[in-house]
Amino acid sequence: MRWHKRLLVAGVTGALALTASACAGGQVRGAGGTPAPQASTSTSQAAQANDSTFVYVPNLDVVTDWDPATSYSNEIVALSNIYEGLTRYNSQTKKAEPRLATEWTAADGGKEWTFKLRQGVKFHSGATMDAEAAKKAIERTIEKKGGAAYIWDAVDKIEAVDAATLKFTLKYAAPLDLIASSGYAAYIYDVDAVDPDGKKTAGTGPYTIDSWQKGKETELTLKAFDGYWGGWKPEQYKKVAFRVTPEITTAWQLLQKGEVNFVQRLNPQLFEQAGMTGNVQTSRSPSFQNLLVLFNTASGPAKDVRVRQALQAAIDYDGLVAALKGSAQKASGLVPQGLLGHVNGMEPKQDLAKAQQLLAEAGYGPDLPELKLSLTYAQGDEDQKLLVTLLSSALNKLNVTLQAKPMTWNAQWDLGKKQGQDIFVMYWYPDYPDAYSWFLNVFKSAEKPQFNLSYLKNADIDAQIDSLPQLTATDQLKADTAYQELQKKIIEEQAAVAVPYVQTYQRALTADVEGYVDNPAYPNVVFFYDLKRAT
Amino acid sequence: MPRYLARRLGQALLVVAGVVMLTFSVMRLVPGDPAVAYAGPKATPDELAAVRERFGLDDPLPLQFVNYVRDLLTGDWGISLHTRRPVRDDLYQAFPASLELVGAALVIAIVVGIPIGVLAARYKTKFPDFGVRFTSMLAVSMPVFWLALTLQLVFAGNLGWVPIAGEYDSSLDTTSPLTLWTNITIVDALITGNWPIFTSTLEHLVLPALVVAAYPTGVIAQMTRAALIEESGQDHARLERALGFGETSILTRFALRPALSPVLSLIALVFAYSIVNGFLVEAVFNWPGLGRYAAESIKSLDTPAIAGVTLLIALVYTLANLVVDLLQGVVDPRARAR
Numbered sequence: 001m002r003w004h005k006r007l008l009v010a011g012v013t014g015a016l017a018l019t020a021s022a023c024a025g026g027q028v029r030g031a032g033g034t035p036a037p038q039a040s041t042s043t044s045q046a047a048q049a050n051d052s053t054f055v056y057v058p059n060l061d062v063v064t065d066w067d068p069a070t071s072y073s074n075e076i077v078a079l080s081n082i083y084e085g086l087t088r089y090n091s092q093t094k095k096a097e098p099r100l101a102t103e104w105t106a107a108d109g110g111k112e113w114t115f116k117l118r119q120g121v122k123f124h125s126g127a128t129m130d131a132e133a134a135k136k137a138i139e140r141t142i143e144k145k146g147g148a149a150y151i152w153d154a155v156d157k158i159e160a161v162d163a164a165t166l167k168f169t170l171k172y173a174a175p176l177d178l179i180a181s182s183g184y185a186a187y188i189y190d191v192d193a194v195d196p197d198g199k200k201t202a203g204t205g206p207y208t209i210d211s212w213q214k215g216k217e218t219e220l221t222l223k224a225f226d227g228y229w230g231g232w233k234p235e236q237y238k239k240v241a242f243r244v245t246p247e248i249t250t251a252w253q254l255l256q257k258g259e260v261n262f263v264q265r266l267n268p269q270l271f272e273q274a275g276m277t278g279n280v281q282t283s284r285s286p287s288f289q290n291l292l293v294l295f296n297t298a299s300g301p302a303k304d305v306r307v308r309q310a311l312q313a314a315i316d317y318d319g320l321v322a323a324l325k326g327s328a329q330k331a332s333g334l335v336p337q338g339l340l341g342h343v344n345g346m347e348p349k350q351d352l353a354k355a356q357q358l359l360a361e362a363g364y365g366p367d368l369p370e371l372k373l374s375l376t377y378a379q380g381d382e383d384q385k386l387l388v389t390l391l392s393s394a395l396n397k398l399n400v401t402l403q404a405k406p407m408t409w410n411a412q413w414d415l416g417k418k419q420g421q422d423i424f425v426m427y428w429y430p431d432y433p434d435a436y437s438w439f440l441n442v443f444k445s446a447e448k449p450q451f452n453l454s455y456l457k458n459a460d461i462d463a464q465i466d467s468l469p470q471l472t473a474t475d476q477l478k479a480d481t482a483y484q485e486l487q488k489k490i491i492e493e494q495a496a497v498a499v500p501y502v503q504t505y506q507r508a509l510t511a512d513v514e515g516y517v518d519n520p521a522y523p524n525v526v527f528f529y530d531l532k533r534a535t
Numbered sequence: 536m537p538r539y540l541a542r543r544l545g546q547a548l549l550v551v552a553g554v555v556m557l558t559f560s561v562m563r564l565v566p567g568d569p570a571v572a573y574a575g576p577k578a579t580p581d582e583l584a585a586v587r588e589r590f591g592l593d594d595p596l597p598l599q600f601v602n603y604v605r606d607l608l609t610g611d612w613g614i615s616l617h618t619r620r621p622v623r624d625d626l627y628q629a630f631p632a633s634l635e636l637v638g639a640a641l642v643i644a645i646v647v648g649i650p651i652g653v654l655a656a657r658y659k660t661k662f663p664d665f666g667v668r669f670t671s672m673l674a675v676s677m678p679v680f681w682l683a684l685t686l687q688l689v690f691a692g693n694l695g696w697v698p699i700a701g702e703y704d705s706s707l708d709t710t711s712p713l714t715l716w717t718n719i720t721i722v723d724a725l726i727t728g729n730w731p732i733f734t735s736t737l738e739h740l741v742l743p744a745l746v747v748a749a750y751p752t753g754v755i756a757q758m759t760r761a762a763l764i765e766e767s768g769q770d771h772a773r774l775e776r777a778l779g780f781g782e783t784s785i786l787t788r789f790a791l792r793p794a795l796s797p798v799l800s801l802i803a804l805v806f807a808y809s810i811v812n813g814f815l816v817e818a819v820f821n822w823p824g825l826g827r828y829a830a831e832s833i834k835s836l837d838t839p840a841i842a843g844v845t846l847l848i849a850l851v852y853t854l855a856n857l858v859v860d861l862l863q864g865v866v867d868p869r870a871r872a873r
Contacts (some may be wrong), residue, residue, distance in 0.1 A: 060831060064619050072575050150579065211708070214618065215628040215828065217821045218705040245700065246818050246827060249684060253692045253699050380834075408836050410571045450580070 070146030083203035110173030110473025173470035182432035268325035341483025613839030633824035652759025674753035
């Protein structure tokens, strides 16, 4: 053998040896894992034999942060089944309902809250969940200052009065029962058992971790927590698997074959097809996420309220919703349906004659000088692109040129904070089920705007916004009225925003799943414990 | 040969250095604040400041570049903004799956492409030649995403001959847990004799590997055909004919070896190209490789992860070319003199 051949053989052998030794070194994949899902076998094996696995299909990573204090991303779906808060929001009744707390009272005008805790609850670690443990968990979350920890900003002091009583003293009045129902940063957990590597869990929820293999197709599997305070019935799902499927058509094929049970989103065409498929059921419900078209009230041509009102009137709301084919529904006001403060009868309509008249009053229009407006929206968001196309086409007729720029959120937000556009398009959703989120973040005056990207500055509106938390905590009827008045002021009088639509969830499930209800307060979350497999 | 090797290594290092500079520039030139991508869309100014401090985003650019190169050399490829894990760990998780897919595709491409290239050259301008040329043109020009969706729908969805998606039946993790050595599932299953996972991976591999193999098979077949036709017109072929060797014998015994030299170069390029081309195929078949990681990184503007993927692909291209240069030295000694 000649020397260069020897070199090659040695090189290849060395590379293989290096690869083998430097690589995994004999680890067992899914080590520590108990039964994984029967996910890729033939039809409905995953959903048969009721020790069955419920297979959920997300389109992105399942978990990026295992810490219940800082988690603020897609893992809400998994963590909401592993961890529990003091309360859980019911979007039908628009109220917080008992979870780890069985009852609660507010005093001192919403500045003092006392929660009675459920007895006999154990953490997955085996420790007892009591007031001291709950206090430590919330205090740790606050100290970590990550994710949505700000939701506890109102809290001044937490006391464990006795094992079953947790008392909060607040700096200012706030609806703590709603805050405690948040899907982010409101979990009660055993602070001594938190594992950022996801090998064990520290919650009280019905499921605990079975295996987590980052980057794998079946990224995460959960198993029933035998010591769950709610107990278990035979027909409930004892195992859950998350099978990451980025491609919608692949997810649809897997669902049709019964290899998975729940697809988080389908496009309108496939959703329609799903509705006509025998072994599949569908669910459509409005979310808490709406699209905001924010007009620059501080500078540029849109500073003139007549221009802003004209822009509101130029949007083809009905055409837009029709073109979105069920993935969105027309908004009525700023607050989505299912939240306190939602108002009926505020659905906007396109009125080009009114738009033309308002523009003419402001000195623009077909026989008047041309108006040029800049708009920024999310790159890659086809729904926003559709809005821009329709608006641009409508405005062209009115001698208004829309210079629309798709941008990444980072870049769009950076520009927005510098008042770099006339119209800013973005989605908004609340971190806990309270309409206050829109008003505080998006419409309250700010010296350095963060999300107030209409740059609205109005002392009356600010005062009304400041009164909302106390009203929500103490008198919900008055709060409802206050929210309605504010929406009229912001949308109709100030014309700071147009709200074209609320996004709609379009889910598809196998027909054998019973008990599924979409709860928009917890985006994309399926509470697996509430489901059962039909026999 | 040592000088040849040193020259090629030097050129490869220059290419890698260029890519490092490019990835750094792109990371910093992309509009927007990377701290926002890490801290989330509703991050407070304090949170953003803390993230900037942590990742040194407020340092002067030259210092950031020096730190970036130093970190790369010490094996620290940064922290992914969306998975929040070291990019190196993420790549280590994803890359073997892509290697598995592209490796299988290349085996198919070589085993099929070279023989049909020989067939086309042997029956030049006759029916087999037209058949091979037409098929290979079709394979090369067909959009890979469309091909993946179509094959999946027909063979997995409608006929049910092969699984729809995934790398292997994940329930086997419980019944036949796999011991990892190389992190390439099929190789580890073979090494450890884990036949349930081995057969399941083969079943899952068939469709995606065929789709990824379409382009390289077509290209290799065409290149083999062209190189063989050229070689069979050389002086040595005329001599071989005069000595009474048949056309098939001339092509396979004498012309094939020198003709393989350009084919080898092509295979290296096609290998690296297929890793990127396979991204879309991975998305369709839920293959847990670099494609999914790259797609999610791009969606979330995860610049360290995007830079990591880019750098890795550049390294693969460079390494593949280096290996082929060395192989060419073996196959065709004239290459060492060039």
